Amino acid sequence: MALMSTPPNKYNAESAFEREAWDGAEQDRLGTHLVEGALYAQFTFEDGRTVTRLPQTLDLYCSSCEKEQTFERTTVPTGSDDFGWAKSVVYRCRNCQARYQAFLYTWNKQGFWKVGQTPEVRERIDPALKKALGKSIVLYQKAVRSRNFGFGVGAVTYLRRIIEDKTSQLMDLLKDEKWNSWSEEERAEFENARKTYQYSQKIEYAAEKILPPRAFANGRDSFTALHDVVSSGIHSKTEEECIEIFDRCNVIFTRTFQILHEHKREREEFAAQLTALKR
Numbered sequence: 001m002a003l004m005s006t007p008p009n010k011y012n013a014e015s016a017f018e019r020e021a022w023d024g025a026e027q028d029r030l031g032t033h034l035v036e037g038a039l040y041a042q043f044t045f046e047d048g049r050t051v052t053r054l055p056q057t058l059d060l061y062c063s064s065c066e067k068e069q070t071f072e073r074t075t076v077p078t079g080s081d082d083f084g085w086a087k088s089v090v091y092r093c094r095n096c097q098a099r100y101q102a103f104l105y106t107w108n109k110q111g112f113w114k115v116g117q118t119p120e121v122r123e124r125i126d127p128a129l130k131k132a133l134g135k136s137i138v139l140y141q142k143a144v145r146s147r148n149f150g151f152g153v154g155a156v157t158y159l160r161r162i163i164e165d166k167t168s169q170l171m172d173l174l175k176d177e178k179w180n181s182w183s184e185e186e187r188a189e190f191e192n193a194r195k196t197y198q199y200s201q202k203i204e205y206a207a208e209k210i211l212p213p214r215a216f217a218n219g220r221d222s223f224t225a226l227h228d229v230v231s232s233g234i235h236s237k238t239e240e241e242c243i244e245i246f247d248r249c250n251v252i253f254t255r256t257f258q259i260l261h262e263h264k265r266e267r268e269e270f271a272a273q274l275t276a277l278k279r
């Protein structure tokens with residue numbers, strides 16, 4: 001007797017579709033973790049389920065093309081899945097075919113860990129931020145390196161130190177930038193902020209005055225994270241939670257310092273040109 005297969009019903013078709021969507025989304029998340037995640041940080045999938053394959057392509061910075069490119073997996077998977085202990089996977093730039101990125105990982109039922117990569121995690125720091133941070137750049141590099149090696153507590157501690165060092169400079173920059181255009185009330189508000197606000201409040205206050213409104217609104221969550229860094233909020237947090245906090249506040253931190261420094265430089269250049277003109 002021929003085996004009768006079960007005819008597909010609506011429920012089965014829907015769940016297969018949903019399963020595919022979930023796989024795609026989780027595989028993308030895994031890809032982002034491969035590219036940006038810290039070493040030895042555990043990556044877990046949603047709902048206690050798992051995908052079985054690494055992504056076929058990744059978006060990575062190519063040092064040959066000097067921009068973000070699609071990298072394609074070159075290593076052929078062996079077996080029906082990519083699970084294993086200390087396994088490696090290699091991707092190649094689809095555009096120039098000249099640059100490779102390799103990862104070493106361990107993947108089992110408990111989760112996924114990136115345990116090595118070459119070239120190393122990118123520590124490229126925006127030249128504008130480098131200038132804005134001055135001597136604190138050394139601390140910032142250590143913060144980024146700590147983050148990339150999974151030392152989240154170390155990363156936020158370095159960041160906290162920079163914030164403490166830089167906040168008064170930030171307030172000075174803001175004063176130089178706005179003082180002449182401020183009303184008496186705004187000047188009083190500034191003095192009050194300078195004397196009584198905590199570090200994170202000062203940065204938030206300065207950022208609100210200097211960042212484009214949209215960037216500021218988007219950064220709301222970053223200020224909560226920033227506040228955690230400079231208050232006692234991080235004392236009870238795990239390495240992973242600290243990495244997450246670092247990533248969240250890093251964006252707003254970088255933007256604020258860059259923009260203020262940029263304004264200051266432009267104004268100084270303008271003043272210099274004006275002086276030259278008057279001669």
Ligand SMILES: [Zn+2]
Binds near residue numbers: 096097098099
């Ligand atoms: Zn390339």
